Every structure is written in structure tokens, then in C-alpha cells.
Amino acid sequence: MWFRKNHPDGRSAWINTTGVPRSRHIVPGEGVSSQFRRRWTFPGSVRFEANNFPWVGTPKDLLGVRCYTQGIETLHTGENRIRMICPAKKWARIDAFLLCIRSSEYGRVDREGKWKATTARLIAASGGKGGYQELLLLVQDRSWFRTSQGFWQCLVRFRSGRPRIEIDPMCEELEDLS
Numbered sequence: 332m333w334f335r336k337n338h339p340d341g342r343s344a345w346i347n348t349t350g351v352p353r354s355r356h357i358v359p360g361e362g363v364s365s366q367f368r369r370r371w372t373f374p375g376s377v378r379f380e381a382n383n384f385p386w387v388g389t390p391k392d393l394l395g396v397r398c399y400t401q402g403i404e405t406l407h408t409g410e411n412r413i414r415m416i417c418p419a420k421k422w423a424r425i426d427a428f429l430l431c432i433r434s435s436e437y438g439r440v441d442r443e444g445k446w447k448a449t450t451a452r453l454i455a456a457s458g459g460k461g462g463y464q465e466l467l468l469l470v471q472d473r474s475w476f477r478t479s480q481g482f483w484q485c486l487v488r489f490r491s492g493r494p495r496i497e498i499d500p501m502c503e504e505l506e507d508l509s
Contacts, residue, residue, distance in 0.1 A: 351370045372442075375453070
């Protein structure tokens with residue numbers, strides 16, 4: 332779920348967070364932000380300072396972009412936030428990837444107990460009991476998470492020379508759930 336926030340002093344930012352469709356006719360992952368609502372079960376967002384990304388015309392321009400950040404901060408409201416300060420150079424080492432998990436693709440997540448690796452950090456989550464869920468995770472290579480459809484592992488693979496995070500089902504349950 333993307334939206335742009337404009338400040339009176341001229342600054343602006345692109346914000347990304349999780350959301351659920353307002354109606355059953357909306358396909359998750361498609362449509363515009365007005366067709367979704369936050370319905371946070373874990374508040375959080377990713378903020379891209381628009382002045383530092385001047386070529387961005389739509390949120391799709393930010394997909395796959397490498398950025399520098401100071402990490403996850405928790406605001407006084409309890410909301411997690413990652414501020415993407417500026418673009419990183421193509422040769423900069425990638426420490427982590429942002430990943431959106433939708434229950435329609437991977438199954439529902441029960442956040443009780445050990446449902447994710449310690450290398451996967453929850454940024455935001457939206458959803459309701461028994462309904463659609465969407466989670467935003469910050470993951471590293473070989474991070475994993477568990478859903479109603481089993482265990483999934485996040486693997487870094489190179490496509491056209493560029494690193495991409497891909498999610499693969501795991502054949503076996505993990506012995507070490509650390």
C-alpha cells in the first residue's frame with residue numbers, strides 16, 4: 332500500500348505499508364491505495380524521502396532500488412519505521428531486503444510462537460481474524476517464515492547480474508528454529 336505525503340515546508344515522502352482490500356472484488360497487490368485500508372495488527376511503514384529520489388514518478392519506480400538506511404526505528408506512537416535516506420551505489424553490499432508476504436500467496440501467518448527466523452524483522456502487518464493478511468518483513472539471505480501452508484525460505488539469487496530475493500517452499504521443517 333503506497334501513498335505520498337506532502338509537508339507544508341515543501342518536503343515530501345513516499346510511504347509504503349501493509350493493507351487489506353476494502354472489498355472482496357479487489358485483487359491484493361493490485362489497484363490503488365484508496366482501495367485498501369491499513370487495518371494494522373502491527374503498525375509500521377517504510378519512508379522514502381522524495382527529495383532524495385527525484386526521478387520517482389510513481390511508487391513502482393522504487394521497486395528493486397538499493398537504499399541507505401539507519402535501520403528500524405520505533406516512534407513514540409509504537410509504529411516501526413524505516414527511513415530510506417538516499418539511493419545506494421550499484422556496488423554497495425546489500426544487508427537486507429524488504430519483502431511483502433500476502434496470505435493469498437503463502438498462507439496465513441500465526442504470529443504466536445516461532446513463526447520466523449531471528450534474521451527476519453517484522454516491519455508492519457495488516458489483517459483480521461480469518462481474513463486476508465499482509466506482512467512487511469526485512470529479511471536476510473536464508474531467513475525463513477512459517478504459514479498455514481508450511482515453511483518458506485528467502486534466498487538471494489542473481490537474475491541478470493542483480494541480486495533478488497526469492498521465496499521457496501522448504502521440503503522439511505527446520506530442526507533449529509533460531
